[in-house]
Amino acid sequence: MQSIKFAALAVALACGATAALAAGPNDAQIAAIVVTANQVDIDAGKFAEAHASKADVKAFAKLMVTDHTAVNKSATDLAGRLHLTPEDNPTAQSLKKGGEDNIANLKTLSGAAFDKAYVDHEVAYHEAVLSALDGTLVPNASNADLKALMVKVRPAFVAHLEHARHLQAELGKSGG
Amino acid sequence: MADRRRALAACLALAAGLPAAAAAPRASAPGGSAPARSVAIENMQFTPATLQVRRGERIVWSNRDLVPHTVTARDGSFDSHAIAPGATWSFVATQAGALDYACLYHPTMVAHLDVR
Numbered sequence: 222m223q224s225i226k227f228a229a230l231a232v233a234l235a236c237g238a239t240a241a242l243a244a245g246p247n248d249a250q251i252a253a254i255v256v257t258a259n260q261v262d263i264d265a266g267k268f269a270e271a272h273a274s275k276a277d278v279k280a281f282a283k284l285m286v287t288d289h290t291a292v293n294k295s296a297t298d299l300a301g302r303l304h305l306t307p308e309d310n311p312t313a314q315s316l317k318k319g320g321e322d323n324i325a326n327l328k329t330l331s332g333a334a335f336d337k338a339y340v341d342h343e344v345a346y347h348e349a350v351l352s353a354l355d356g357t358l359v360p361n362a363s364n365a366d367l368k369a370l371m372v373k374v375r376p377a378f379v380a381h382l383e384h385a386r387h388l389q390a391e392l393g394k395s396g397g
Numbered sequence: 398m399a400d401r402r403r404a405l406a407a408c409l410a411l412a413a414g415l416p417a418a419a420a421a422p423r424a425s426a427p428g429g430s431a432p433a434r435s436v437a438i439e440n441m442q443f444t445p446a447t448l449q450v451r452r453g454e455r456i457v458w459s460n461r462d463l464v465p466h467t468v469t470a471r472d473g474s475f476d477s478h479a480i481a482p483g484a485t486w487s488f489v490a491t492q493a494g495a496l497d498y499a500c501l502y503h504p505t506m507v508a509h510l511d512v513r
Contacts, residue, residue, distance in 0.1 A: 284502050288464040291482055295463045370463075376440040377464050380503050387504070 245361045246310060252300045253307035254316065254358060255371065258350050259289040259296065261320030262343075268324050269339045278336045281388055285343070285381065292374050299370055312353070319346075333392070340388045347382035354378070433457045433487065436508070438466050438480070438500075443508035450490050450512055457487040467501040470510075476501075 246254065266285035273279045300307060307313075323342050330338050354371055362368040434454055437444045439461040450456060458468045460480045468477040468486060474496065477486040490496075490512040500506035 287502070291464045295482070374463055376442075377462065380441045380505050383505055384503070 246312065246357065247308070248303075248362060248364050248367055249305055249308035250310040250313070251358050251362050251367060251371075252296065252305050253309055253313040254353070255296050256293055256300075256307055257313040257316045258353075259293040261316050261323075262289045262346065263293070264320055265323055265327070265339070265342070265346075268327060269335075272327065272331070273336050273339060274332050275336050275392070277391070278340060278388060281343070281384060282339070284384075288377055288381070292377065295370060295374075299366060303364060303366065305364075305367070312357075333395075337389075337392050340385055340392055343385040344382065344389055347378055347385060351375070351378050351382065435459065436468075437461055438468075438506075441503060441506055443468075443498075443500075443506060446507075447509045447511065450510065452491055452493055452512060453489065455487050455489045456510070457485050459485045464502075466503065466506065468498055469501045471497040471499065 262285050266282045266289070269282035270279055270286060273282055299305075323346075327335060327338060354375060359368055359371050362371065434448060434450055434456045436448060436456060436458045438458055441462065443458075448456065458477065458480065460466050460482055463482050465479045465481055467479060468475070468488070470476065474492075475488050475498075477488070480486045490510065493512050496510040496512065498508055498510060
């Protein structure tokens with residue numbers, strides 16, 4: 222059941238990206254997608270930091286809050302310098318909806334099931350965001366500074382994905 | 398002749414320039430403090446991943462990423478705590494030995510210090 226939800230998230234992201242791509246997202250839309258993507262993971266991280274049971278899952282959740290907050294600060298600072306007002310679009314909306322659905326699902330869980338659901342979602346989420354970065358956001362950014370910001374932040378997202386996959390494997394072992 | 402002299406001058410400039418960079422760490426300032434060595438924290442990596450230093454040398458880590466990092470010795474002998482994006486942290490290695498260090502936040506970031 223969980224895997225169906227994650228597949229739905231990935232499809233929503235991909236479809237949202239495609240919808241916005243009809244003409245290709247402009248820089249204002251890309252700025253909205255970047256800020257929303259970070260905010261969604263900050264919200265999930267805050268919730269998981271308070272509700273996860275394993276210490277390393279809590280620590281990962283805290284890291285997501287710290288890192289995505291730092292990235293969003295850079296993104297909003299840059300948007301300000303570029304006089305770029307983030308513009309809502311289908312991709313940003315699907316990201317937001319996916320984040321809300323994730324937290325709604327997490328609210329129904331506790332203990333090991335909560336940890337597993339949060340970490341599984343983080344793996345799927347970072348995979349989807351990296352795919353959107355590479356396939357849609359970076360190629361369509363016209364402002365060089367905006368493009369550079371996304372290129373610069375990419376290694377952090379890759380590290381988060383590796384970290385989440387490592388936790389996923391650990392939880393798989395302990396969950397038997 | 399002029400060409401040879403120019404070529405010789407170029408060689409000398411090169412010879413002077415290259416070892417200067419390599420030898421710099423060995424030179425001691427009169428005050429007793431050695432010049433700093435640098436490690437970049439960028440793209441979620443420490444560069445160079447292995448650094449050889451002499452006792453008394455200052456090592457400066459510069460965080461060029463957009464997220465905070467730490468420089469934390471495995472054996473607990475030093476810990477920068479959070480280094481904000483754009484900030485630096487430095488440490489003077491006083492004891493000889495091999496030290497592994499990592500970023501406490503990002504487990505994939507590991508590096509090595511060889512103090513001689």
